[in-house]
Amino acid sequence: MEYQWFERGAFATKKARKYLAEDFSPQKIQKIAVIRHAALGDQVITRPFLIEARKYFPNAQITLVAVSNYQYGMPDDLVDRVHIMPGKDKKEDTSVFDKIKNIIDLGEQDIIFDLASTNRSHWMMALSKAKLKIGFPYKYYLRGVLYNVCVPRSDFQPEVECMLDMLKLLGHNPTYPLNFNYPDNRVEIDREEPFILFFNGASQTSKILSQQQMKELIELSLESHSNIKHIFLEGKNTFEKGDFLEGLKKYSNFSIQACLPLEELIKLVAKASILVSPDTGVRNVAIATHTPTVGIFYSTVPFRYTPNYEKHYIVMTPDGSIPSTQKIYQAIKNEVLSWK
DSSP: OTTOOOSSSSEEOHHHHHHHHHTOOGGGOOEEEEEOOOOHHHHHTTHHHHHHHHHHOTTOEEEEEEETTBOTTOOGGGSSEEEEEOOGGGGGGOOHHHHHHHHHTTOOEEEEEESSOSHHHHHHHHHSOEEEEEEOOSSGGGBTTTBSEEOOOOTTSOHHHHHHHHHHHTTOOOOSSOOOSSOOHHHHOOSSSOEEEEEOOOSSGGGSOOHHHHHHHHHHHHHHOTTSEEEEEOOSSGGGOOGGGGGGGGSTTEEEEOOOOHHHHHHHHHHOSEEEEESSHHHHHHHHTTOOEEEEOSSSOSGGGOOSSSOEEEEOOTTOOOOOHHHHHHHHHHHHHHTO
16 A cells, blocks of 8 residues: 555645655665653653664664653663753743754654654644654644644544554554563562552642542552552652551551652562552553553543553543542452452
8 A cells, every 4th residue: 555554544645645655665764753742651651652663664763852851761762862852941041043953953854753742842843854744633734734644643542552553554563562671560570479559649639549548548458458468659749658658557568668760660560460550650651561550540531541452440430530449449359359
């Protein structure tokens, strides 16, 4: 199909279609830029896209275009070059001229993949040169203006799949389960001493459970599974600390783990039997290590960050209210029962 593997489910301009039909070849591609402006969880789920892009474009130099205020967890180990755009933290020190110069410094590319669709990435798309500019914009009028190739973006499909659609459109067939190039729970899991890892942090406090409900949830699980270790993982923010759980140390199978550096966090999560948390970057780390999760959702949509091919449980209510402690625990119980 001349590198155009879609019928009505994607968009390409006439010029892009002509290029794909007459000149495009994965082996010919020399330079790729991948734009990703996001926090830890969104950085983590970009990893399979970069790995698959490397497979499909074996001769390409891959540049990751990040933003200065979102570099934690950035997958720079999977690319050849990193280009940092000035973010909110540089707002006062960066003139319009500096911003334009920064964009121009990226250099001409064969393909630019926009995995961000933010105002900054839109400027990058508008002012950069590339044969193909591929994205998944929510705003339909950007098709053919900023992007000459577009794939649909849905709140009901994992975002990493929407990213991979950009490669599928060109004829690439990704490998599943997805490879994140992280420690793998299927290998690393602690089978001698299984443990449940709890985390109650997020970038926004509106995503997390109250301290009282989290305490009730952990205590309910402790009383029901006295032979399984329970670990509460602290985050770096004050509201992510575990002081409110000191009373639970009366249970011999409960402990509080202080905030860990990213590399140690990844290793710990990969060994866990299951991670219980709200919609947060740590949950995405668990997904990236193939560790089962119980995700608690009530203020954000659950389907965008939930793979369909592994054991990831969504706890939600149709009306968007906070799920009950019993409902969350039932998901934990169902997973524990599956171990037997």
